[in-house]
Amino acid sequence: MTPHHDPVRRRIDLDSAEALRLLGSVSLGRIVFTRQALPTVRPVNHVLDGGDIVIRTHEGAALTAHAQEADGAGVVVAYEADVIDPDTHLGWSVVVTGYARLVTDPSELARIQALLQPWVPSEGMDQAVRIRPELVAGVRLAGAGETAPAPG
8 A cells, every 4th residue: 555645735824915815705704702601613604894804693692792891892703714625635724813893883784784695594694793803814725836825
């Protein structure tokens, strides 16, 4: 039996602008937040809006329940999106850590609802959460010959 030889892969760290551009090039990601003192992950769809990540969810109130206890900045969450080829394992991954706040302004909420349709049609998907990025980390998993980030 001959050993399986993986092609040489390289990890390329992305700057925050490129990482956010890639995140904006896809519509699905995963939000990580605390629920009942435990980490919770939910797949959601998103849109970039003025540099912020905006999602629609029925869990907005649960997600941001502790935001009012802080200084009004919101509750800390992480948001992850990626495109990784299942065969070659090449692609990219972006993780954003930031403050999430429930969108409460009726005109802003209406604008977001027009901008972003829920990825799963469901009753009660009438809440929106805005995530202000504080830390942005992106990585590209590239083939040996790849030097510049490939298009998203």
